[in-house]
Amino acid sequence: MITFEEIGLSPEILKAVAELGFVNPTPIQEKTIPGLRDTNQDLVALAQTGTGKTAAFGLPIIEKLEVSNNSVQALVLCPTRELALQITKDIKAFGKYVKGLQVTAVYGGADISKQIKDLKRGTHIVVGTPGRVNDLTRRGLLKMDKLQWLVLDEADEMLNMGFKEELDAIIETTPDNRQSLLFSATMPREIESMAKRYLTDPMQIKIGKQNAGATTVEHIYYMVHARDRYLALKRIADINPDIYCIVFCRTRQETKEVAEKLMTDGYNADALHGDLSQAQRDQVMHRFRGRNLQILVATDVAARGIDVNDLTHVINYNLPDDIEAYTHRSGRTGRAGKTGISIAIIHTKESGRVKMIERNSGIKFERKMIPTGNEICGKQLLHLTERLENVEVNHSEIEEFLPQIIEKFEALDKEELIKRFVSAEFNRFLAYYQDAKDLNVYKKDVERGSRVSGGRRGNDNYARVYLNIGKAHEMTPQRLMGLVNESTNGMKVGFGKIEVLRNFSFFEVEEGTQTDVINSVIGKDFEGEKLHAEIASPRPSDNTGRRRREGAYSKKGGRGQGGYASGRSTGGYNKKGGRADDAYRSKGGGTYSGGKRRR
Template identity: 35%
Template sequence: MSKTQSSLSFSDMALPSAVLEQLNAMGFETPTPIQQQSIPALLEGNDVLGEAQTGTGKTAAFGLPALAKIDPSLKQTQVLVVTPTRELAIQVAEALEGFSKKMRGVGVATVYGGAAFGPQVKALKQGTSIVVGTPGRLIDLLNKNVLQLDGLKVAVLDEADEMLNMGFIEDIETILKGVPETAQRALFSATMPNAIRKLAKTFLNKPLNIQIEAVAREKATIKQKAWKVQGMTKMTALTRLLEVTPYQRALIFVRTRQDTMDVAELLQRSGFKASPLSGDLNQAQREQTVSQLRSGHIEILVATDVVARGLDVPEITHVINYDLPSDTESYVHRIGRTGRAGRSGEAILFFRAKERHLLRHYERLTNAPVEFFEVPNANQLSQHRQQQLLEKLQASMQADSAHADSDKLKKLLGQWLESGELSAEDIALALLTEQHKQRPLFLKEDRPVREMRSERPGRNERGDKRKPRAERGGRAADIDFDTYKIQVGKEHGARPGDIVGAIANEASMDSKYIGQIQLFDNHALVQLPKGMPKDVMHVLKKARVRQQPMGLELSDEQVKRAPRPPRDRDARGPKRRQAGKGAARRFN
């Protein structure tokens, strides 16, 4: 190859034109080290054993050459990517969907445990080109003959060491045994323990071993701040925060493309120079939007994770996580959009009570604290506006002395005062009133946003206020749960309290975030919050209950609630009114 790796670009690689066009549209220009070495090797047909830490661009390293192998006219699975967790499966699938956006006939199916079989089976039966999934669900689909690997051209194991740590090594071997001999194989891992090397030696054919030196994670120069969503809507909080924050450029992260448009529109109505950045924009529109951000015509971008990858604008001083990401690594990628080129930056996140446990994992991953703060209330914002106006007037007075029409304006003011029709106070008050109409200097006192019924303090049958269940030691309200299986049951002498204690202690998790538990003879099911960070999964995998390893893993089974004992009708007391159409509606 004539060009050195340091100067190699995506256009120098033998990638399909549709893929190159999409990379340009997404702002991908310079390949990372793992991409520079892996993409050419995989395009040439070699098996690859890649060792690189998380966040180095491994998805594109195996995803882009895999797309080059696909024949869109064949309605069958041609690329298989195995990941250890559902969060990573979703992330990889979204990235591959983005890379293949301009390739007609190429679809991506994501399969994982804890979700309904129906939609996943339907996607596979339609003959999707790419399947991304977790080991357990992939084996289930293979056993049901729904997932067919006969036409497979590329098989990838992503985060192989994670799968080893989570006890999936036997499942991986089962899956790889079903991969045709003619299929190309790639294994990527942050570390290379002996078991992973043995796996590579068994299933990879003379692989090219690519090692990317790990970069020590320095202590972040990015200040992290968090606001608990309460007392006002997220949109109100966002506009107030932007008004009082001295940002140069800001990047706001939301979940969906529609959210980018909705939030950007509301910001524009509030007078902010905001614009959405979504996958719906073509290359020219995206380049124009980023160019306007750099020039200052736009000061705020509202974006999703996928389109913001590769965005490098040194002027971005603030990143705001309006919606939290689905995994902790995505959080690192997000806040990395600020603090560029040796500058400092600020990352702000909005979180709900049920998401509080994620903050400590952000701290561990970034090696920096997350500080709590409060969004200004109405009185504080009023004072801020008044002070801003005063400073603007003072600055204007200094600048007016050199203005070409300064003498004429002073003469006009003198004539008004001399006529006696208006006093200096009348004129100043009239100007302040006009300013107040455009931008109120005295805001109405905040009225608390009504919360969902499940989050409001309730009353007992006597009408006395009682604490929410979460404050009484029960389960926290409004939490989305996944069901996990642990290898500890009645035969081991386990009780629900033992399981709660082990999870709460080992994961530093408040017991109110642990849901229903159902005990069986040799295992148990437990509900835990969705989006459990990978480091917590590792800890709980090895944690013990009654001297027995828990072996925590996602389960397709569902926890069945125990039936309530019958109550004596005469002891029920007065019949309660049911919530109807007047129930409060909650907004973000």
């Protein structure tokens, strides 16, 4: 294993690196730094978060730039404010002993006047988010004519967040002879296309397999009924007293609800979601980074750019829709040479998604059992005794009170005193977990449930939504999914059963997302019709809906021909001959299950 000294960095940089405690470069640093230092060739690097990418591009850039020239020589683009601030902090630390080095962060949600002032003063490296950088560039305040290095950090995340137009506009203003460095955790087609368009004959570096999870992360899943998901989350937190984690939820509404429940139940938790102002977001992140919060509940979008190295766990309250999102989530733990645990709480219908992640990423999950009340109480008790054993006693402060305390307890022997003291701290857990039920779902339960339902996928994990548009308005299952996805502004909606009838439609979305979906769709225009959506009654379990056809939905007081009257109709439509998952079979022969079309 080589050292930073053997790579051949300048004494000023080596001194700063040594102070930071770095001795040996990470694999991405070992492969990247010599090439960037010795050549001007473009670079595409595929590496997970937490692998040391900032030093990989930051150290050689600091080494090569001209401090005597106050023009912007390097631009680092990244997806979020938090990541921009972290990269800026790291680059300043690396260049601590490079006299005169100036690094400026520019990002939205902050006073632009100070950022403009810093740019006018002169700076060598600008680190920023695409929106703010594009704004400053268009105003002529951020000049790119002397730019030598363009770094696209977490390029896949920037595209996922919808920054393609801003990236294109920014890159068009940069000199053709720049050196471009593209770093990405995953390599979807859009990133490959960007690399071909803006990079010239790049050297390519891969650390680990594409879409693969970090080897320092252990992957676990627990299987429970959907209704027990929150109880399972609490037990996971209780069995890990020193937990420091991010809990990922699918929607901002679910994020709020889970965080509020945790806080009400006495957990040191808070939420991070899109409804927070920048000041509120900064306050939450300040508390989380300072470990004044143990549990941060967040959506994928809100958590982008969070850079915390010491997370013990990542918990998937809901599995994400795609493998890349899971890889990004799990990569937030097990960083900087440490190990971590990524947990998925799944319900009985999601084992297939676990297998899909395993198959496509090389990740191997281990199924574990949700701990029992007795196991949790035992773990908490041992944790309490360890805290007592290691507590620092302030002799000077308590000395004067000791005689009174000893007098109070002189009738108790040592064992009784210990029992009382521990009980005072521990009775809450004992009371809560007394006769606690087993939350685990076992294989025999899944099989029995499948036989009882005749192989039909149940509705217990989905909410059913009514939409006032049907086949008469040229609605199809594909168009319905596209309409909902577009209306929800990029929220990944998990679809279940889709039924498009003549004058209206029903579709299922994962429980917890229905409010966001309905609010997003209402009032939108489709083929000249204003959309209306509302919660519909669950599908019936029998086959009577098959005989009714669409006319069964026409009730007195409904909305027009075949109209659906909320709360009045049985709301059931069961197509005979459906597959085991009771999928919707369209005229084209496609099958809809979970929002995906199979042929």
